[in-house]
Amino acid sequence: MSQRTERRGIHVDQSELLCKKGCGYFGNAAWQGLCSKCWREEYQKARQRQIQEDWALAEKLQREEEAAYVSTHGSSQTQPPHSHSQPSLATFSKFEEKKTNEKTRKVTTVKKFFSPSSRTAPKKESHEGKTPSPSITRQSSIETDRVSRDFMDFLKTLQKHAGKEIHKQSRAFIDSMGNKRDLGVEELSECAQDFYQNISDRLMNHYKGSSEKVDRVMDQVEKYIMTRLYKSVFCPETTDDEKKDLATQHRIRALHWVTIQMLCVPVDEEIPEVSDSVVKAITDIIEMDSKRVPRDKLACITSCSKHIFNAIRVTKNEPASADDFLPTLIFIVLKANPPRLQSNIQYITRFCIPSRLMTGEDGYYFTNLCCAVAFIEKLDAQSLNLSPEDFERYMSGQASPQRPDDPAAWPQTGSNINPVVSQIHQNQSILSNLEKRQQQVIEVANSLQTELAEWQDSVAREVQQILERYPLEIKPRASAIDAENVENDRLPPPLQPQVFAG
DSSP states (O other): OHHHHHHOOOOOOGGGGBOTTSSSSBOBGGGTTBOHHHHHHHHHHHHHHHHHHHHHHHHHHHHHHHHHHHHHHTTTOOSOHHHHTHHHHHHHHHHHHHHHHHHHHHHHHHHHHTSHHHHTSOGGGGGOSSOOOHHHHHHHHHHHHHHHHHHHHHHHTSOHHHHHHHHHHHHHHHHHHHTOTTSOHHHHHHHHHHHHHHHHHHHHHHTTTOHHHHHHHHHHHHHHHHHHHHHHHSSOTTSSHHHHHHHHHHHHHHTTTOOHHHHTOOOOTTSHHHHHHHHHHHHHHHHGGGOOSHHHHHHHHHHHHHHHHHHHHHHHTSOOOHHHHHHHHHHHHHHHOOTTHHHHHHHHHHHSOHHHHHSHHHHHHHHHHHHHHHHHHHOOTGGGTOOHHHHHHHHHTSOOTTOTTOTTSOOOOSTTSOHHHHHHHHHHHHHHHHHHHHHHHHHHHHHHHHHHHHHHHHHHHHHHHHHHHSOOOOOOOOOOTTTTOTTGGGSOOOOOOOOOOO
16 A cells, blocks of 8 residues: 555646747647647648648649640640640639638738628628527527626726727627638637737737736627627537547546545545535536636636645645646546536637636646646556556446455555545445345334234134124013003002101
8 A cells, every 4th residue: 555655646747737839838738738829820830831732732733734735635736825724724723812812811810800791791690500499598698688788888987989999899700700600610719819819909009008907808808709609619510529528528437436545636525624625626617617708617617726725735734736736636527527528628728818828827727627638538557556457447347446345446444545435335334234124124014914914813713702602692671660550540649758746
């Protein structure tokens, strides 16, 4: 047991949470370890390289087609030279047009948001698609209306021109996103990031570099637009987010046997305050799925993480360290099995304001959550210091380290035993004893019922025998003394006592 305790523990160097480009911001597994800024730069470079490769391939195909055409028809064709390449030039022009469009798309993306065509686009198209149930529609409509009212009330606190311009641009962006259903979710994410960047730059110029005011306005803008776009951009059908959600849920269910000791989690759930913090952390991470705004989802992650730090602090009676936090976060995720975990992570990654994921406590906790999910996906026997055979048996359900009758199982006694597991075993023992006692009571009750029926039969037989032996005789009723005197009405009256005076 001491060997296991010495080696166990999940350690992640803080430098591993930062961007691999060395910019100092937090990285993200969804961005291959880069921050949002570096990822966008790499993404744009990769797209430009792809465009150049497509262009080179088009030129190569063009040359091969022209050479084949000349070699086949060069000696017998009498038409002017420009007529030979007319069909090929039409194809070639398509590649040229594609290249031009790709190069100018980034420049015109933001302009399209505020163009008259986007503002006059019919709003009806933005609500097409699958029809949700009436109750969900009513709930969504109520929340959307409430957020819209809050956004308008907030804009009234700003300068009149600034508030009007922000509302106009936000509405134009929402309408333009509704007309881009043919784009993939990554392109929609890029449009949202461009919009954030454009609004942020304008606000920075307006407030003359006051980042606090800019952040306050950007929070309201994000809340307004993402509440209205939530149904169309969260877990879209064009992605495999739902498939990843199911795979993650099945993986966590298969790891239900992992204990606190295996992960070396410094948490003692027997302490009431610690147990309460663990429950609150699980509630927060589950509640994340009910939020619609990326900032609110991040707030749930941050609240969960703070409850984890409090549980560690109370258990160890000292401030918690980062090395203690990540294993505990992994344990909380395994216990909670949050719904649509991958979809929520991807949604935050795609549509959250970039600066919020790059710095601050929200970005730090979100990066740790991504690391926890990646660790769960790659969890193996070596990570838990188990033999491959035991790991496979536990994963398949053939054995469990919590079973006391399994000699190869994880120890069930000692000061480090999980109190929850111990309570489960005690409850199982109590239930087993109650089952035995209930069976005994049932057997005694059946025996008493049989004896009562036999007693009734024996009493009935004895009564019958007595009646047969001593039959009941009813004697005639005795008559009065003068009952037979018919002429009793002629008798003299009875003598009356008389009193004589002496």
